[in-house]
Amino acid sequence: MIFELNRSCFVSDNGTMSLIFMANIALKGRHRLYVCHPEDEAYLKWFEGLGASLQENWRVALDTSISLEALESAKYSVLVCNDTDQCYDRESLVLDLSAAERLIYEPFKVFVENNGADRDFLLTFSTHDQFNKIRELEAANLFSFEHCGGITELPKKVEYYANERRVNYLNCSAVFDSDAPSPDAASKEAMIAKDVCDRHGVFSHVLRRRAIENYLSRDWLNTWVNKSPKSARSNKKKIFTSYCKLNLEQRSHFHMKRGLKVDKDGIQAGAITLYSDVSDGDLCTLNEGFGDNLAGDLYAADWVQNAQTVNDSDAWGEVNGMINEILVQCR
Structure with missing residues (x-):
């Protein structure tokens, strides 16, 4: 966000600590500061009252903000003003200095079902620059993945956070299966989560495929299968062989953890016709899935996160586009 500082922010020394704190955050490259009237007498007097070190930090913060804004414009603009009513509309935000300080201090939150596997999933589909930016912001406590413990709990946590302060909708997003x-x-639970996000103005992304496991490259999956313990390897190889016979649409919605037995009722009732051209033998094999540890094992692996995969352009386009939008929202 770009915080446009009205002259009222500088009419007394009471807000100096807040302004210096905001400058320190701007120096870390997440938010930007802009003085609306740099020739105003109140601003010049305030600036002259700073020590030499603070004056230099303030100048650098403003210069950094200008440089970053020229490269990548901020998604939102906030007028910081102490002599008018606050306004929370996305297109005409007005906050007093105290509220602006609280907002700039808060890390950008990405609500996910599982902050371990889902974080690794998003990092896997990040470019090197995006990966480094997320890690840098995490280290500075300016970005966090918020564990929700499943799809039914995620909308509750989004709603609680959005209701905590009226501007929090600007400072978060949600990603879920x-x-x-x-x-x-999409499942009823996923649609409920999306509806809650939409109602509060929170950017959300519902994965087009069934779950994060459905974005795994077959090359990665093959390596994982062949590294499995001997006791399980033979069975997993059979499942993998049948899985590779599925087309992209079928692979995108196959329950990777538990297999077709999860969808037995829908298939038998004719509600799910996705596998009508799959042989009986492969259907029998695919009744089982790869187990619960699939995503956790693979997305956490350095060789997967560093792969920069492009062999599934559909997966890369969807997930990387979503990561890009999150980083746009974040700046």
């Missing part, structure tokens, strides 16, 4: 057993058939 669609749990869709077939295309355009």
